[in-house]
Amino acid sequence: MTRKLEKFVDMLPKMSVATPLKKDNHTAYYEVTMEEFTQKLHRDLEETKLWGYNRQFPGPLFDVKQGEPVDVKWINQLPDNHFLPVDHSIFHDGHDAEVRTVTHLHGMETEPDSDGYPEAWFTKDFQHVGPFFKREIYHYPNHQRGATLWYHDHAMGMTRLNVYAGLVGMYILRDKREESLKLPKGEYEIPLILLDRSFHDDGSLLYPNQPDNASENLPNPSIVPFFQGDTLLVNGKVWPYLEVEPRLYRFRLLNASNGRSYQLYLDSGQSFFQIGTDGGLLRKPVKLDRFTLEPAERADLLIDFSNYAGEEIILKNDLGPNPDPEDETFDVMKFKVSLPLSEEGTNNIPKRLSYIPSLKGNRITAHRNLKLTGTTDEYGRPLPLLNGKKWADPVTEKPGLGTTEIWSFINIMGFTHPIHLHLIQFQILDRRPFDLAHYNETGEIKYTGPARPPELNERGYKDTVAAHSGEVTRVIVRFAPYSGQYVWHCHVLEHEDYDMMRPYLIID
Ligand code: C2O
């Protein structure tokens, strides 16, 4: 347990919006620099050393329109050595000392050379780029439907550390349909990036190494199987508060934590509406009292404070029936309904939101059974894998361009894994429980109940799906509009780095 920090003493920061350096025809050109800097994360905490985009944590907010492409030059100006415990000896390619980065825009439909392939990393010195590095300026077409996307580091083998150091940001893509709905906007539309971190007494970030009893010659000791920070942050502040008017607000939530999942509700007991998910608006608003947000998932919410003037409402995180009494992460942030009601704004909750054609009618060209399994490495450390394969094994998933497949994630581990596919927004078909003990004995799937349809708030486009332990989670995916090599992986970053990530190839 690191030091305890008082809750709700800092205001929720407003993220600054990224501004393009120039605009040609329709393409806006941005430059974003990754640098080391310090930032105040809590009133009582010394400034914390971080890595961020444009010296901000989280990075600048992209706010862009459908049909207006964006070019970004991601520039690595990070120091030569990581301030977190990375062991460069795992890299056998002669670039030991330089810090690698590559940026992935999560949820964006783009060509492989702008996707942030983990091995397309580059260092501060562009001469030393890796073999997969194809272009310096990434191109984002923005032709897909409006959605809350996000960008983060994706460098091979050190994503967990680069992201933990601060390399995350949000990217909002808007379309005409959404605009016509007259949802709350401007100061009534607020991004909320949920993160967890732990701190040393001096304010620096704490990320664990292997336990002391681990073998002394352990390579890459910062490969831990799982990590959760003991302190929650929103938009880069520890347990912040936000002053709101007694009216309807729109909040775009993103779980950008390495491994923590949240079970969110409001302590006022009020319900709220989810209007969007990873891939944009749902068909219609879904009324909720609580919901789960796994790493990398997004939830677009409408919360109505109209009846709560003068009150304080805490966004809570349910820790389950027997939480550790030391665990302070049951609070996320506080809303103070203390501002006078202004004239502008809207309290309109639309009945219908968007049109989402079901993929179920498509001809299915392949069904793939993909096991989420684990083994141990030669040092006895857990090594979670996708279908028993490591990153470096040859590509096994090769869908054809424009074809539709059903992928079944068979989770035989005792843990929920949020599975993410690059490039595409898919749909969840169902989840079906099976007998885990029976599977472990016989290797056979014996179902113990019927298939459950996805939750109401999952019935839109998704790019990340919670695959629960002892269940087969099926998604239907149309592989388009580009061909080439992408990746799919668990979005628990400690799993992704070691070694729950696989390349996949869309064949033209
Ligand atoms: Cu959000 Cu491959 O990642």
Ligand code: CU
């Ligand atoms: Cu995982």
